[in-house]
Amino acid sequence: MPIRQLPETLINQIAAGEVVERPASVVKELVENALDAGAHRIEIELQDGGTRLIRVRDDGGGIPADELPLAIQRHATSKIASLEDLEAVGTLGFRGEALPSIASVSRFSLGSLHRDATHGAELVVDGGRVGEVVPKAHPRGTTVEVRDLFFNTPARRKFLRAERTELGHIEEWLRSLALARPDIELRLSHNGKPSRRYRGEANDAGLFAQGRLQETLGAEFLAHALHMEHEAGGITVSGWIADPTYNRASADQQYVYVNGRSIRDRTIAHGVKQAYADVLYHGRQPAYVLFLTLDPRRVDVNVHPAKHEVRFRDSRLIHDAVYHAVAATLAEARAGREALSSATEEHRPFPFQVDASMQSFSQNGLGLRVAEQSANAWQSLYATTADTATQSMMPAEEAGEIPPLGYAVAQLHGIYILAQARDGLIVVDMHAAHERIGYERLKTAHDGLGLRTQPLLVPITVAVAEREAEVAEQESATLQALGFELTRSGLGSVTIRSVPALLANGDSESLVRDVLADLREHGSSRRVAETRDELLSTMACHGAVRANRRLTIPEMNALLRDMEATERSGQCNHGRPTWTHFSVADIDRWFLRGR
Structure with missing residues (x-):
């Protein structure tokens, strides 16, 4: 025609x-x-x-x-x-x-x-x-x-x-x-x-959280919502994310807005997913409402007929801003925070308090010297990771402020610690809690040393896609910061000359391919950190206190205090909850009190 x-x-x-x-x-x-x-x-x-x-x-x-x-x-x-x-x-x-x-x-x-x-x-x-x-x-x-x-x-x-x-x-x-x-x-x-x-409301954060947020996503989301607001590089990330114990089978409660426009974006979703990787149970989806505010000139909204998608001028900055904002908010949500905020009743003080002190110990797993704040009973509770420690337990006639997780009263079936808090009962999975504590300390210890690289005695040549070989050439500085020394050796191949020391015995070829794929798609990669964390998680799991290990009351209290001071201690390394709280009102309902 x-x-x-x-x-x-x-x-x-x-x-x-x-x-x-x-x-x-x-x-x-x-x-x-x-x-x-x-x-x-x-x-x-x-x-x-x-x-x-x-x-x-x-x-x-x-x-x-x-x-x-x-x-x-x-x-x-x-x-x-x-x-x-x-x-x-x-x-x-x-x-x-x-x-x-x-x-x-x-x-x-x-x-x-x-x-x-x-x-x-x-x-x-x-x-x-x-x-x-x-x-x-x-x-x-x-x-x-x-x-x-x-x-x-x-x-x-x-x-x-x-x-x-x-x-x-x-x-x-x-x-x-x-x-x-x-x-x-x-x-x-x-x-x-x-x-x-x-109903229309004043655009106020408090009213929003109590009104519109509950209307749209329900009271259960509101009860687990963590408010966040972070700004870096001219990018503000705000909104609400649900703590990991509130998770979904599908991505039906994931909302992202850029300058007020509802969008779908893989870069932002990937940043959130990585932030939750350490705390979310396998196969489950996080729930969140995220608002990104940035200069309109840094985002192109004219890329989709129905305006469902946008294009960022620098997607790597967006990805990193979202990841760090969500990760920092999750890290602040330590165990006991919810119990502390929900306590309404005054109870008499407990008959003892914990005297914590700074201790130095050697971690056999990495051969590092680390200063940590430990509680009494350190030697028996952390025998798997500590060589020496000194603790003291001093009874007090009058205790100070009651900690969020209260004080231990018993051990149940050699698995759970029962503690009386200001407003009810705290139940702790001692192995899961100790595993998280050990894991976070291993990460802190390793981060404090900086990233060490291990030169390979025999360099390895890896076949990759042509686009990934170009990424290896263009992002050499980024790869060096991740612990890799790569050189392009052909149209579709790279040569590995050094790798992160902690991962030297792993599958370097697969790791390099995954890192290059991430850099190509998202502009950044956390593969090295994730692989390292998997190794440290395994070490922490093997070093954690086991079921049927009989703990003394001071040892249980030491674990509770460490949970309150440890980031992400509400979940173990595999995403399972480490503790739960039953209020006095909940227990009263069990026994029909007041009816």
Whole structure:
């Protein structure tokens, strides 16, 4: 066929194939337009999961009557006017494709009253055929009505799912929006019945956590949520992450926003996954709500028709910022913190206290001298990793502040430590807890020495992809910082001349391939640290106190104090919880007290 210009209707329907995937896509585009117009209240009415009717009303600034025809023209927008505007987009929409695309595959009407106008107007479009603008009574704001979606493209309509499924997609997107905009009131009705309502709140962190966060993700998430806010290099990472004991079978509670825009991004997801690697049970997914704020010129939002993805100017900085922010927040969540925050009752002081002192000991595993704060009973409790230690246990007539994990009262079945806290009972898995403590100390000891490299007596040549060989050449400084000395020896091969000393006996070839693959995809790699940590984790596991080891009360208390002082001590090295807390109220319910 000869080259020719496509009809406008067909052009819009092709664009609709990119922008309008299902009713949830229509709701997304219309609600984002309402937000860009300054709306504070948005009402969404649906019929048959949005296939029969989608009506979105807002109280925003409205559209002048003479601009209604322009609103349904391709690439007509009020949000950008120049290349500089495009490079620093601050609105959710900007392409000017949504309304014409939607109007080309539905029976469409657009009614509005501009804030400076005295009367409203309406424009009707039927399957791409544009009618005339007519006067119509309308409150301030805009109403968009979409009927019979895909009525003129039956092949597209066949791909729609059941009514309940399509409604579920809309509700999930509204949940995502509600998390990002707690100041907006959102109302959803389906088949004439109210379905969801998110009340608008002041955009305050405290109100957000207690209100919108609970509305969207539930009270259980809120009870385990850790607030975070970190800033580095002009990138602010804030939001809420769930402690590792609250985990999911799927990634259904993972929300990421960049400058207020909900996105999906593998770089950010990978950074979070690495931060949780040390504390999350195998096969489980973390839950989080992350907000990234950075200069709009450092992120390109014009890379996806439906604006689900963005491109960062420096993805390595983004990855590292997310990783360090999440890892630091998880590290601060030491065992006992929740029990301390939930304690409300005053109990009499315990009859003794622990006198801790600084001790030096030699760790057989690495041959290092490390100064650690130890508690009494160090020698018996840490016999597997310590050569010598001196402890003291001094009874006191009057103890000071009760520690978060309280004081030990008994050992159960040679496995669990029972401790009385200020507000109930603490149960500790002694092996899991001691394993985490030993693991963190081994990591600290190894980090304190710096990374040592081991030259290979016989260099190893490794076959890699051509792109990975280029990465090895370009990222030589990064590889040296990780402990590798690599040289490119061919179009698709590299030669290993030195490796990290701790991993010299491992599979160096596989490790190098994995590191190069990470550098190619994410711009950074933690393979060396992860492999090292696996080795140290194994050492800590073998060195931890075993089940059926009878501990004295002072030894149990020493372990409790170490848990309170150790990062990530709420989980063992494999992600299992190390302790749990039963409040007095919980125990009262067991025995029906007060009823």
